[in-house]
Amino acid sequence: MSASTLLLVVLGLGLAGWLVARSRAAMFRRAASDNRIASLPNYHGWYAALWIAVPALLFALVWASISGSLVMQSVLADPAAADLPPFGLQRETILSQAQAVASGAAQTVTNPAANALVEPFRRASNFYGIIGIVVTLLLAGTGAAFAFLRLKPDFRARNRVEKAVLGTLLVASLVAILTTVGIIASLVFETIRFFGMVSPIDFLTGTHWAPNPMTDDVNPDPARYGAVPLFWGTFFIGVVIAMIVAIPLGMMSAIYLNQYAAPRVRTWLKPALEILAGVPTVVYGYFAALTIAPAIRDIAMTLGVENPSSESALAAGLVMGVMIIPFVSSMADDSIAAVPQAMKDGSLALGATQNETIKKVLVPAALPGIVAGIMLAISRAIGETMIVVMAASATARLSANPLEAMTTVTYQIVANLTGEASTDSAATLAAFALGFVLFLVTLALNVVALRVVKRFREAYE
Amino acid sequence: MSDQAETLRPTRTPAFEARLKKRYASERRFKVLGLGAILFSVAVLVFLLINMTLSGLGGFQRTELAVPVDFTQAGLTIPANAADQREVVQALQRQGLPEVISFSAEQALGEEGADHVNNEAWRLVGEQIAADPTLLGQRVDLWLPTSEDLASAYAGDGNADLQPLARQLADQGLLEDRLDFGFMTRADATDPQLVGIWGALKGSILTMIVTLALAFPIGVLAALYLEEYAPKNRWTDLIEVSINNLAAVPSIIFGLLGLAVFLTIFPGYRSAPLIGGMTLALMTMPVIVIAGRNAIKAVPPSIRDGALAIGASPVQVVFHHVLPLALPGILTGTIIGMARALGETAPLLLIGMRAFVATPPESFTSNATVLPMQIFLWSDEIDRGFVERTSAAIIVLLVFLLLMNGLAIYLRNRFEKRW
Amino acid sequence: MSDSETQAADAELGLSNPSGKSLEHENVEVGEPKMRARDVDVFYGDKKAIDSVSIDIHTEFVTAFIGPSGCGKSTFLRALNRMNDTIPSAKVTGCIELDGEDIYASGMDVVQLRARVGMVFQKPNPFPKSIYENIAYGPKIHGLVESKTDLDEIVEKSLRRAGLWEEVKDRLEDSGTALSGGQQQRLCIARAIAVEPEVILMDEPCSALDPIATAKIEELIDELRGRYGIVIVTHSMQQAARVSQRTAFFHLGNMVEYGHTSDIFTNPREKRTQDYITGRYG
CATH class of the missing domain: 1.10.3720.10 (MetI-like)
Structure with a gap:
């Protein structure tokens, strides 16, 4: 019996339980003196169905995720496995081929060593498969027995079912916390391993970045893991160049949309900005690499710059700035709109012109919101990956010249995780350490910004 | 009414009016700046979309060569026991479909041109036959994808030696860019002529x-x-x-x-x-x-x-x-x-x-x-x-x-x- | 003004009673009270909104709560079917009984309680569903019906009792929100009636309505009297005088006075009541 048949069987049992409990409740009702029972028949049905299906399915899920390693364990314990090479790619190939043949996914093996393992694989997976099916069905049966013993005319099935619903809601909202914990745990774990090889001080203050996955994995040269050039590149591209583009353009767009544009114009321009915000970053990256970067190099060349890079920080930063414009604009728009009309009226009534009112009253009043919006924009820019992967360079360089090639944290995360390095090499772990730094910085920016926004909104409510 | 000259209010002085003019000018500048900012974003969006569309339209086409193939003489048959498309194509390959295609291509395009029919073209023909077996009893005019090299030569770059050939074939009406419906039905490949989305x-x-x-x-x-x-x-x-x-x-x-x-x-x-x-x-x-x-x-x-x-x-x-x-x-x-x-x-x-x-x-x-x-x-x-x-x-x-x-x-x- | 004053005076004499029912029973023996509240305090956080209120609610007549705004009359009303539970900071102490059962006891099912003690709100709040579905919803969730015919019957009966049937019988599938304000409020009353409650609480049911719609609702309240215990909160003394037989006057969280409506309006015992009735404050 395959996993999907088992799933169908359990769901079918649940449905059967639902129908039986429901009609039994209807019978209770006809038998009752006042034609009333404590809960509607539907709730009796759900009560039974939940008891039948939920424990069984939970077990099946857990079993599905652990049975693979149980099978593997028993295969490795088999005498036939003694001839396996102790580790490496060949061992993996032999095992996966044997498994493929045993499960019927493949007809034959290319590596003859796998043949001996097919039978142990088949035996083990049958064994654990049968255990899984039997326990699942037993659980379904026990659940059914329990539910039907408790279903009586005066049983408050609704309250029980609703408790289960509320429990589900709670679990759903805990997924968010689990995700956060998962992120922190995985980043911290790998980062600690990395700091076991390269000291945090070397990592955070070193100025030379050249991880080499081919060198010694156990004792990497800490001098090659100085991340300062990456931090600088990220800051220079994401904060300096991108924000020089995004802040003035985004602010002015917001002010125009909010204060000057006629409603009809606004209904057309606002969606245009939304579309700009909805363009996938890979498209921006392609645009930056294929159109903007060569254009910048050509312009630099005509201006007499020698050997301008075709992967300049400027190209990536400019395009990133354009990508961020709608974001800054919508945050600024919201903040300005939150300023009470009375404040604006007060200024206009003194004879201030519109732009004087905007500059002297509206923007200062909206400033906390705007600043928070810019912080969120920065957090987005420094975490942006595809634009820099496609348009920035792999070379780590400390330079303030926007025409030079630079690299960023996100670029290096991708480069070190998609290369050939093994999962335990310092280069791979370094990527997690970079990710951890990135996470902490963006977390700080987000938390502060969200708090400022919240306080700002409350102030004007 | 009385003593106007003396008690001219500060908001009625000529100096105020001069300042007012300046203020209005600054107001206009500010407004234009705002409009400019938002038009910049719109312009970028429009540029991006037009840019992508212009170069992307070519992506839905591919360079193809006209090759008439006479299957009636080829003696190809579809084995009765072929279960799916893949097996039909394999059987056709064994029976010499690739040779039939290259022979026909040589007849139509000359030796040099035939070299630049895509190496995988026969496979596409095989798939067509699997979908419509009656083709085997007909003389059909096929458009077959070119090699990568000839395609870029036809587009005006790549190997300069091939450009005269491309021009010659194009003049004869045997080489052109044709809409490539297969782009929407194929998957990735190493040859841009054969990729799909x-x-x-x-x-x-x-x-x-x-x-x-x-x-x-x-x-x-x-x-x-x-x-x-x-x-x-x-x-x-x-x-x-x-x-x-x-x-x-x-x-x-x-x-x-x-x-x-x-x-x-x-x-x-x-x-x-x-x-x-x-x-x-x-x-x-x-x-x-x-x-x-x-x-x-x-x-x-x-x-x-x-x-x-x-x-x-x-x-x-x-x-x-x-x-x-x-x-x-x-x-x-x-x-x-x-x-x-x-x-x-x-x-x-x-x-x-x-x-x-x-x-x-x-x-x-x-x-x-x-x-x-x-x-x-x-x-x-x-x-x-x-x-x-x-x-x-x-x-x-x-x-x-x-x-x-x-x-x-x-x-x-x-x-x-x-x- | 003079018109309503006459009405108030009429009510006192039992003359302008729309249903023509005699108010004789004000002087007859009444049965056990349907609801009984003793020493009820309601807190919002640390703030005491209701201070030691004791009152009986009888099915035989309509009870009106009057008083200046913010006096706690609505708060007390919401305590009677535990709608205050929806406000996290609200806390109720003391004892409120329905047929001798403490409604705040841990064994009391709040869902069942609200099915027995229905409520109509200040602003009509029909569900954005069809008229039919609005009425049918309560009977459905409480399992009061077995078949579609039963349900049709309940819907018709409830709408008839609410005096709405003739107006909407041809468009039961229209959205409840498409009705006029007065119709919406009668729909909400019909919705409450459909689950056959024992008491209906009405929280200023006419404050969002025009005078004609108000008159219809008042007429309806009078028709419903006797079948359901009715408690109505109102800021209009005229309305209290027109529809109720018992009146409680609330002020600053206290129940100052409770008695026969006619007594309260003509012969109040407390000075504060007198001041309010005569319009010194409000």
């Missing part, structure tokens, strides 16, 4: 199904809990902070999570839509929660009171009244979150969905790639053919995103609150 598109669809199946129920249930039931305590605060922060965390961090957690639990499913979808679901879930909470908040409390007052339980109130009313808003948020997930590349890059996938994925666990990843992979290729194909893929992606956003806007307008 369907493999990546199907991968995207499978991934999105997983994402939606996980993120939508979890997101909606979490939103309901937080908005309707959650007690005010530190746990609830923690959940709220988590969700707001997750919505703003860089997407690449989710890739690191997927790599460290999902791929450790399911090591065999690298580059499977299942894992990609799970990773993107974690990223999309907070978006749905936030949109969902806003939609739920917008349902007037009087509806809840009304239902409570006739004795509906809190769960009934929520599932019979609040949820149906909030659903359009939740759906709008969900579509926007899904559109973001559809365009997302970085986290999938980390969990290995960058494999070269030459056949469309069969299931949620087979190797797959997604549309934006395909764009990224093709953008790394230097060949001019891939440049156009990349733009074409971008157009396909943008069309999907526009459709989704359009649907979201439609929903928002259609179901805007009715109370």
Whole structure:
């Protein structure tokens, strides 16, 4: 019996339980003196169905995720496995081929060593498969027995079912916390391993970045893991160049949309900005690499710059700035709109012109919101990956010249995780350490910004 | 009235009026600046779209050679026991279909031209025959893809030696760019003449199904809990902070999570839509929660009171009244979150969905790639053919995103609150 | 003004009673009270909104709560069917009984309580569903019906009792929100009636309505009297005089005075009541 048949069987049992409990409740009702029972028949049905299906399915899920390693364990314990090479790619190939043949996914093996393992694989997976099916069905049966013993005319099935619903809601909202914990745990774990090889001080203050996955994995040269050039590149591209583009353009767009544009114009321009915000970053990256970067190099060349890079920080930063414009604009728009009309009226009534009112009253009043919006924009820019992967360079360089090639944290995360390095090499772990730094910085920016926004909104409510 | 000259108010002086003129000038400048800023964004958008469309239209075409083939003389047959297309093509290959094609090409184009019929062209013909066996009894005029070299020569770059040949064939009407419907049905390949987008598109669809199946129920249930039931305590605060922060965390961090957690639990499913979808679901879930909470908040409390007052339980109130009313808003948020997930590349890059996938994925666990990843992979290729194909893929992606956003806007307008 | 004053005077004499029912029973023996509140305090956080209120609610007549705004009359009303539970900071102490059962006891099912003690709100709040569904919702969730025919019957009966049937019988599938304000409020009353409650609480049911719609609702309240215990909160003394037989006057969270409506309006015992009735404050 395959996993999907088992799933169908359990769901079918649940449905059967639902129908039986429901009609039994209807019978209770006809038998009752006042034609009333404590809960509607539907709730009796759900009560039974939940008891039948939920424990069984939970077990099946857990079993599905652990049975693979149980099978593997028993295969490795088999005498036939003694001839396996102790580790490496060949061992993996032999095992996966044997498994493929045993499960019927493949007809034959290319590596003859796998043949001996097919039978142990088949035996083990049958064994654990049968255990899984039997326990699942037993659980379904026990659940059914329990539910039907408790279903009586005066049983408050609704309250029980609703408790289960509320429990589900709670679990759903805990997924968010689990995700956060998962992120922190995985980043911290790998980062600690990395700091076991390269000291945090070397990592955070070193100025030379050249991880080499081919060198010694156990004792990497800490001098090659100085991340300062990456931090600088990220800051220079994401904060300096991108924000020089995004802040003035985004602010002015917001002010125009909010204060000057006629409603009809606004209904057309606002969606245009939304579309700009909805363009996938890979498209921006392609645009930056294929159109903007060569254009910048050509312009630099005509201006007499020698050997301008075709992967300049400027190209990536400019395009990133354009990508961020709608974001800054919508945050600024919201903040300005939150300023009470009375404040604006007060200024206009003194004879201030519109732009004087905007500059002297509206923007200062909206400033906390705007600043928070810019912080969120920065957090987005420094975490942006595809634009820099496609348009920035792999070379780590400390330079303030926007025409030079630079690299960023996100670029290096991708480069070190998609290369050939093994999962335990310092280069791979370094990527997690970079990710951890990135996470902490963006977390700080987000938390502060969200708090400022919240306080700002409350102030004007 | 009296002593005008003496008590001229400061706001009536000529100096004031002069200043006023300046102030108005500054007002006009400011307004123009604002308009300029927003027009800049619009211009970038328009430039981007036009740029992509112009170069992308070429991507839906491919350079093909006209080759008449007389199958009546070829003596090819379809074996009766061939089960599927693949077996038919294999049988045709054994019977010498490639030679038939190259012979016909030599007849029509001369030796030099025949060299530049694509090496895989016979396979395409074989597939055509499998779909329509009557071809074997006919003389057919086929358009076959050229080699990569001839295609770029025809486009005016690449190997200069080939350009005269390309011009000559084109003058004879034997070489031209033709609409390539196969682009929408094939998968990745190493030859830009033979690539297609369907493999990546199907991968995207499978991934999105997983994402939606996980993120939508979890997101909606979490939103309901937080908005309707959650007690005010530190746990609830923690959940709220988590969700707001997750919505703003860089997407690449989710890739690191997927790599460290999902791929450790399911090591065999690298580059499977299942894992990609799970990773993107974690990223999309907070978006749905936030949109969902806003939609739920917008349902007037009087509806809840009304239902409570006739004795509906809190769960009934929520599932019979609040949820149906909030659903359009939740759906709008969900579509926007899904559109973001559809365009997302970085986290999938980390969990290995960058494999070269030459056949469309069969299931949620087979190797797959997604549309934006395909764009990224093709953008790394230097060949001019891939440049156009990349733009074409971008157009396909943008069309999907526009459709989704359009649907979201439609929903928002259609179901805007009715109370 | 003079018109309503006459009406108030008429009511006192039992003359303008729309249903023509005699108010004789004000002087007859009444049965056990349907609801009984003793020493009820309601807190919002630390703030005491209701201070030690004791009152009986009888099915035989309509009870009106009057008083200046913010006096706690609505708060007390919401305590009677535990709608205050929806406000997290609200806390109720003391004892409120329905047929001798403490409604705040842990064994009391709040859902069942609200099915027995219905409520109509200040602003009509029909569900954005069809008229039919609005009425049918309560009977459905409480399992009061077995078949569609039963349900049709309940819907018709409830709408008839609410005096709405003739107006809406041809468009039961229209949305409840499409009705006029007065019709919406009668729909809400019909919705409450459909689950056959024992008591109906009305929280200023006419404050959002025009005079004609108000008159219809008042007529309806009078027709419903005797079948359901009715408690109405109102800021209009004229309305209290027109529809109720018992009146409680609330001020600053205290129940200052409770008695026969006619006594309260003509012969109040407390000075504060007198001041309010005569319009010194309000």
